[in-house]
């Protein structure tokens with residue numbers, strides 16, 4: 643199994659359009675605004691940032707270049723600030739990006755990806771704009787119910803102008819229990835957050851001990867769903883691989899059934915593929931017809 647664990651399991655290196663800017667999906671651009679986190683998660687899929695193995699393009703984005711890129715790519719509708727932890731970024735860089743993105747008519751939303759707000763809510767909330775010209779999402783990374791603290795809930799009340807989707811990697815030995823996941827979703831929903839994605843643990847080198855097969859992950863996910871009401875079970879069980887984001891919609895005998903939720907090409911969305919239920923990871927095989935899909939930004943670049 644260990645041979646599938648690699649430095650960059652989702653091929654992020656293939657989606658940098660300029661240093662610090664990834665453009666994998668047509669409508670969304672991801673900006674690296676920080677290379678630090680308040681606490682480094684043992685399961686981080688970008689642990690290359692923290693162990694001296696960063697890719698050449700794993701750089702903090704230049705705001706002038708980023709805004710130029712966004713200005714010239716009107717297909718982009720949403721920007722995600724990431725890293726590292728977006729709220730560990732230089733406040734001046736955040737301000738410059740906030741101001742610049744607010745002026746771009748084709749961008750409808752800004753997402754701020756953070757776990758620092760979970761670890762120390764009061765220390766970081768001032769970095770989130772109180773008023774903003776675009777729809778603001780604070781995308782939290784929360785793995786266990788006890789991380790939904792009174793302090794976090796209090797801070798989120800002051801951020802009522804933001805939506806707060808929550809992403810949770812499913813991790814053996816950490817949170818892969820139906821009761822625990824159901825409790826997490828309940829606490830998130832009561833506190834006004836939205837259970838958003840449950841992620842199959844990405845096979846980054848060093849993540850071997852957290853891996854679950856699709857069958858194991860699906861058992862946990864559907865076990866949590868079976869004890870949650872409809873308004874609470876809003877999360878999707880997904881994997882984010884080289885070709886896109888695939889939702890694990892079910893297990894059929896010895897196969898996991900996957901539906902493309904987001905693809906490197908729009909034609910992929912909604913297509914169905916099957917993987918072994920005993921696998922911990924999957925991607926489109928090289929001879930799959932969809933693998934020829936070319937990201938939109940690359941098409942544009944090759945047309946010039």
Ligand code: SF4
Pocket residue numbers: 678679681682683685686687688689725726727756757758783
């Ligand atoms: S907060 Fe995110 S980027 Fe930072 S160490 Fe954890 S998983 Fe990695």
